Amino acid sequence: MILIGQYDSPFVRRVAVTLHHYHMPFTRNPLSVFGDKKEVQAINPLLRVPILIIENGEQIVDSAAIIDHLDHVVGNARSLMPAHGPERRKVMQTCVLSTGCSDKVVSLFFERNFHSPKSISPELDARLSSQIKSTLDWLEQHCGTPWFNDHHMTQADVTIGCTLSHVKLRLPEFFPADAYPKLHALSRHCEMMPEFDAARIGANETVPKKL
């Protein structure tokens, strides 16, 4: 399998961590949605990563669709997504909130990175900031220990771990050291796992200053 995308994307990274967790071999093509626009858009008309090319050549886009495929391949006994019931709903909802938070972090970072301070909309900045902050507050409030769902590592941990490393990288002021004690502990716990270690952001995996 080939995973396309850079690890500074929380969406690409959560796919990589999941692949490593399931011990599924893959190679990575770290194409950039900025520097390699044509190549990425030839595969995904939305010009977004991650993209996973599976063994038969099929191309799957979107981290949720990719992880759903990987979960089916490993089967219920090994899947990071509980098979049914309230636990499945909780993990699903948590992943939706965590990836939604990452969407807002990407939007706010792009807004600030690609506009001059004069042309940034303060209203949009405030809206995105409140969406990020209130979602991190919700995650903190519902976070267990040592994992989000206490004793079981699930896809919620993979996804939140990647959301948090991305917030720290792009908008660290939203995740100060003296706030969110449970999320800081979860982030440290995740980053010590070999599957997270195997998906560290490379020094050259960056976003340009201009589109």
Ligand SMILES: N[C@@H](CCC(=O)N[C@@H](CS)C(=O)NCC(=O)O)C(=O)O
């Ligand atoms: N819902 C998608 C979101 C993917 C996404 O937003 N990827 C970003 C990288 S962090 C991207 O490719 N952005 C380029 C763009 O939308 O212009 C997923 O879960 O895969």
